[in-house]
Amino acid sequence: MKTKSNLERVLESKIFAVTGELGPPQSADSEIVRRKARILKGHVDAFNVTDGQTAVVRMASWAACLIAKEEGLDPIVQMTCRDRNRIALQMDVLGIAALGINNMLCLTGDHQKFGNHPTAKGVYDLDSIQLVKMVKDMRDEKKFQCGEEMAVEPRLFIGAAENPFADPFEFRVPRLAKKVAAGADFIQTQIIYNVDKFAEWMKMVRDRGLHEKVKILAGVAPIKSVGAAKYMKARVPGMDVPDSVVARLQGVPKEQVSKEGIKLCIDIINQVREIEGVAGIHLMAIEWEEVVPEIVEAAGLLPRPKFVP
Amino acid sequence: MLISEQKPLEEILSYLEGDKNVFIVGCKGCAEGWGSGGEKQVAEMKNTLQEKGKTVTGSVVVDMLCDAALTKLKLRAYKKEVAAADSILVLTDGAGVQTVAELVNKVVHPGCNTLSSGGAHAEWKEAERCLECGDCVLEFTGGLCPIARCSKLLLNGPCGGSQGGKCEVNPDIPCVWQQIVDRLAKLGQLDKLERIVAPKNWSVSLTSGPPVKRHS
Numbered sequence A: 001m002k003t004k005s006n007l008e009r010v011l012e013s014k015i016f017a018v019t020g021e022l023g024p025p026q027s028a029d030s031e032i033v034r035r036k037a038r039i040l041k042g043h044v045d046a047f048n049v050t051d052g053q054t055a056v057v058r059m060a061s062w063a064a065c066l067i068a069k070e071e072g073l074d075p076i077v078q079m080t081c082r083d084r085n086r087i088a089l090q091m092d093v094l095g096i097a098a099l100g101i102n103n104m105l106c107l108t109g110d111h112q113k114f115g116n117h118p119t120a121k122g123v124y125d126l127d128s129i130q131l132v133k134m135v136k137d138m139r140d141e142k143k144f145q146c147g148e149e150m151a152v153e154p155r156l157f158i159g160a161a162e163n164p165f166a167d168p169f170e171f172r173v174p175r176l177a178k179k180v181a182a183g184a185d186f187i188q189t190q191i192i193y194n195v196d197k198f199a200e201w202m203k204m205v206r207d208r209g210l211h212e213k214v215k216i217l218a219g220v221a222p223i224k225s226v227g228a229a230k231y232m233k234a235r236v237p238g239m240d241v242p243d244s245v246v247a248r249l250q251g252v253p254k255e256q257v258s259k260e261g262i263k264l265c266i267d268i269i270n271q272v273r274e275i276e277g278v279a280g281i282h283l284m285a286i287e288w289e290e291v292v293p294e295i296v297e298a299a300g301l302l303p304r305p306k307f308v309p
Numbered sequence B: 001m002l003i004s005e006q007k008p009l010e011e012i013l014s015y016l017e018g019d020k021n022v023f024i025v026g027c028k029g030c031a032e033g034w035g036s037g038g039e040k041q042v043a044e045m046k047n048t049l050q051e052k053g054k055t056v057t058g059s060v061v062v063d064m065l066c067d068a069a070l071t072k073l074k075l076r077a078y079k080k081e082v083a084a085a086d087s088i089l090v091l092t093d094g095a096g097v098q099t100v101a102e103l104v105n106k107v108v109h110p111g112c113n114t115l116s117s118g119g120a121h122a123e124w125k126e127a128e129r130c131l132e133c134g135d136c137v138l139e140f141t142g143g144l145c146p147i148a149r150c151s152k153l154l155l156n157g158p159c160g161g162s163q164g165g166k167c168e169v170n171p172d173i174p175c176v177w178q179q180i181v182d183r184l185a186k187l188g189q190l191d192k193l194e195r196i197v198a199p200k201n202w203s204v205s206l207t208s209g210p211p212v213k214r215h216s
Helices: A006-012 A030-040 A061-070 A086-098 A128-140 A169-182 A195-207 A226-235 A243-250 A254-273 A289-298 B009-015 B039-051 B068-076 B079-084 B094-103 B176-186 B190-194
Strands: A017-022 A046-049 A075-080 A103-107 A157-162 A186-191 A215-220 A278-283 B003-006 B021-027 B055-062 B087-090 B107-110 B112-116 B170-174
Touching: A006 A017, A006 A046, A006 A278, A017 A030, A017 A215, A017 A289, A030 A061, A030 A289, A046 A061, A061 A075, A061 A086, A075 A086, A086 A128, A103 A128, A128 A157, A128 A169, A157 A169, A169 A195, A169 B176, A169 B190, A186 A278, A195 A215, A195 A254, A215 A254, A226 A243, A243 A254, A254 A278, A254 A289, A278 A289, B009 B107, B021 B039, B021 B079, B021 B094, B039 B055, B055 B068, B055 B079, B068 B079, B068 B094, B087 B094, B094 B107, B170 B176, B176 B190
Parallel strands: A017 A046, A017 A278, A046 A075, A075 A103, A103 A157, A157 A186, A186 A215, A215 A278, B021 B055, B021 B087, B087 B107
Antiparallel strands: B003 B112
């Protein structure tokens, strides 16, 4: 094992993994983090704590991770290049590892234009692939980006994201290959609603043998309302919401829509599970954490194995 | 006035590895003024490359390389020489390199780093093309600049927000990475994008203060 990560142990044991997501509050309220963490506990193997998702100011990912860890969970810190140059990134990597956090998801980050401080200066000193490589070199070579050596390395299980639905489609798998070559241990994908396109992408992944080099967790998320589906379809960058999904939610009475959204999510989990090379799911019930236990149970993914207290 | 200086010869030669026949382009505007790619430097480069065993199929020094209409006209007279070349070496700032890349269906190598706009911009009316970063990456990106034209300055390919050829930030912004992938696909050079591009050297850019010493 490269790290003390629970997620790494689950994946190495070839158990179909479940990761969740926790959005920190737009305040200094630690209770919100604890409440969300308690909902996820026992239902996921690890969970991401977002890092200023959609460029909105929220509690720092590492700080919320630490609070959640106190609740006995294995958090995945998210780290974006939008707000930090290579100096700040490496300082945070050292601090995060020193605090006992075992997993890090390396992202470029949502553009500052989408958040609540659109006049901010974006940093983007590194991109996500360079960040993955930098963390990998810190862990495995004990080297900073400048080449200098360190005494105690950060032992982090390294993740990255990939979007099978973005363009140019033919370049998405080569880009995944770059992330793998850079040192990613696991990949979490964009939320999947177009299962056919995801399957096509997975075939390209298998054709290059990438599923044997990296653990791929398929991104899934329940939809709460018809409005949310339409919003994602039209406004969220990099999302692919087929008309059939909107139609399915529209086809039930209004008070049944959220239930149907949960059912749809479970159906998608069952479909992606059948695709060769999918090592688990990444369940993103953003600001709807309370449905995670129900979804994981209905998908037959309980109980979760436990390796790390 | 775009201020540029030639890249180290070893770097230029590494770009030309595998290319036997090279066509050289210079400019009588800024590049001549700064001694990076005028008549004299183009002639010197021609000799240097021939000494290194390359065949220079021809060369041209355009009055204003960043003027696409003028450059198109000029290059028409060198159709045969350009066709005979494996690639084109452009000894100007990033704007000039991108003009040639847009006009010619061949691999275009940047021979210079652009240090500063010197208070003015090149003849690209519709879009910013060069941010004078001082460490030109056009070699790896098909002659299209992700520093000036990608909202996240990405060096290793498109982010997850590129859809239908548009940038997630604004539908009026074309995704330069889509353009880069399209161009390299057309040139049969998509494999160029498989390499991991290392973190960029920003110390030679204007973020380190005005370029006082670098072009003395």
